[in-house]
Amino acid sequence: MAEPVKTRPYRSEVRAEKAAATRRAVLDAARGLMVAKGYDATTVAEIARVAGVAMDTVYASVGRKPELVVAVIDMVLGSSDEPIPAQQRDYVVAIRAARTGQEKLHLYAASMGVVMPRTAPLIDALRRAGETNDDCAAAWSALVDRRARNMLLFAADLRASGDLRTDLDDREVADIVWSTNAPEYYLLLAARGWSTERYVRLLEDLWCRLLLEPGPAT
Template structure:
């Protein structure tokens, strides 16, 4: 009888513990993100993150880890839009992109996804870039994420090539590098942050620009193709 009670108690408390753990993780990530963006990585301490998240320092370490691990998780979750990192090939927009039948549709899906991702990612990415200039672990993370993004762009170009619509007069790695340069958060900061573009304007511009630059069919015509 005692064993049955204990089993029921464990089943009862397990969901509550998971919910509490998820709430704690969310609070820590939110606090870290806000502080990294507001005052920079170097100026932010684990103690400040813990106080803002309303936890003790040991909870920060136990939940996520040291400050470099926190920055990594902040970047990864900014990309995924959740409190967990999601591999590129499992992201919703990547799955939809792969199912799209035309190159223009694939480009449009990706451009719209970027317009949704960049508002949360760009400030964090800039904080990581600044931290990389003075911290070796942040520099390694910056390089890793940059190279991963470049590899993902080569996959994106391969997806476009599979439609038969990709231009063939330029090397595919060169085309991937062009997309890599324009999907970077820095590009978003310049046009949306500094020039005041709307997210929709940014997505429409990328769709049009990439269609012109990458495809044999030129820029798209149809609903939503204009500013």
């Protein structure tokens, strides 16, 4: 009786590597096109063409356009070739390692100056698309809720520094940061002619004044 043919382990490894390479190609194409042209002007067909794959492969490897833009946003936020969890982002790691509340707020404001010019237009376009598309509305709502949850973690980290005002609870701190680091806030100021540098200075000054206990009088 003939022995059953055994599948060689390397075959599944090769397939996994090819699938990962395809996903990276799709994500790289989506990021390049959406950051350069915007969400509205970028089509899935164009992403597929730049990635060198079929449209069905784009859908299978990442998802439809709402999933693609969320992946791109997470790539920009994480400065990586793949979407990564918030706690693994370089600026989040640096903030958590900082010792004082002022240092943490300085680092966070600076990080907003890096990521907001590239992510705010994409998030706003997703919000507008959600006015007529349920999938886009759900993706945008999930981003908003996720940011609110992350701000609660940030508030707890600030609390651990011992510098946070005691008359504000963590939810209040989180809501203040959540509202002022919103893409809409950045876009409103940009429309009024504010530079990114001025926006960063405003965030740091605003947060330090509102959230931290005042220092000793001089």
